[in-house]
Amino acid sequence: MWDVVVVTPDRVAQLAKLLAEKWPDAHVELDHRNAYELLVATILSAQSTDKMINTVTPALFAKYPDAMALAKADPAALEPMIYKTGFFRMKAKNLIGMARAVVDRHGGSIPETMDELVELPGVARKTANVVLGSALGKPAGVVVDTHVSRLAQRLGLTEQTDPVKIEQDLMRILPRDQWTPFAHRLIWHGRRVCHAKKPDCENCLLAPLCPSAFLVTIDTKRQREANAKPKAARKPGARAGAKSPPPPAARTGAKPTAKPARTAKPVAKPKRSAKPASRRA
Numbered sequence: 001m002w003d004v005v006v007v008t009p010d011r012v013a014q015l016a017k018l019l020a021e022k023w024p025d026a027h028v029e030l031d032h033r034n035a036y037e038l039l040v041a042t043i044l045s046a047q048s049t050d051k052m053i054n055t056v057t058p059a060l061f062a063k064y065p066d067a068m069a070l071a072k073a074d075p076a077a078l079e080p081m082i083y084k085t086g087f088f089r090m091k092a093k094n095l096i097g098m099a100r101a102v103v104d105r106h107g108g109s110i111p112e113t114m115d116e117l118v119e120l121p122g123v124a125r126k127t128a129n130v131v132l133g134s135a136l137g138k139p140a141g142v143v144v145d146t147h148v149s150r151l152a153q154r155l156g157l158t159e160q161t162d163p164v165k166i167e168q169d170l171m172r173i174l175p176r177d178q179w180t181p182f183a184h185r186l187i188w189h190g191r192r193v194c195h196a197k198k199p200d201c202e203n204c205l206l207a208p209l210c211p212s213a214f215l216v217t218i219d220t221k222r223q224r225e226a227n228a229k230p231k232a233a234r235k236p237g238a239r240a241g242a243k244s245p246p247p248p249a250a251r252t253g254a255k256p257t258a259k260p261a262r263t264a265k266p267v268a269k270p271k272r273s274a275k276p277a278s279r280r281a
């Protein structure tokens with residue numbers, strides 16, 4: 001997928017320097033005033049965007065200003081407030097569970113170690129790293145989200161795909177004081193330049209150091225073509241010419257009478273073959 005590139009301290013330092021020049025003020029984009037708010041916002045941000053979360057949290061923090069208040073929340077009152085963020089039932093359960101654990105185990109204060117944070121409901125290593133690095137100033141690792149994963153791979157900083165292993169690679173090659181700012185800068189670069197599908201390599205200052213420069217779009221196109229071939233092979237006969245598969249009967253409410261429509265498709269073939277004949281004439 002990506003070429004193997006030798007990760008030298010010099011090369012990592014150059015990348016860090018360029019990213020610092022490009023994004024000197026990169027920071028977590030979830031609005032917050034303290035560790036409690038950042039923890040809540042980060043739990044909510046799963047499968048959502050920071051922009052969306054920032055529309056929800058002002059009212060949430062006004063109603064539940066601390067872990068004590070959130071621990072007493074009624075899910076029926078909390079769920080509508082976070083509905084827009086997706087997976088609202090699970091998130092409400094995790095938020096209340098997290099707040100109760102913070103109250104019961106830590107007297108209402110957000111714990112300040114990785115081991116204690118990851119014991120809270122809804123808190124995995126990434127969330128803990130966000131809180132430790134950006135709200136508490138006590139980085140214990142590197143935040144590895146979808147952007148950091150993608151860019152670390154594209155830049156040849158890791159060959160891993162598992163976030164925990166990617167984090168280990170980044171912790172090994174970066175000085176500790178770079179763990180938090182480097183991750184923020186990768187996230188900003190991923191959101192604004194090195195997009196997943198169409199990285200803007202032409203305008204990327206990392207291109208001279210990037211083994212993936214100008215290759216990703218081509219790879220994406222090739223991957224799409226490669227993915228399309230097996231699918232076509234799996235759908236022989238009448239369905240091969242279909243522009244798009246019919247919706248599942250369960251979704252449309254259609255009864256099994258939909259089947260004759262599929263068997264009717266081969267009949268259309270003679271009509272198609274007739275067209276070229278008329279053109280030739």
Ligand code: SF4
Pocket residue numbers: 154155193194195199200201204205206207210211212213214216
């Ligand atoms: S050169 Fe292209 S692939 Fe490499 S980091 Fe920049 S935008 Fe991403």
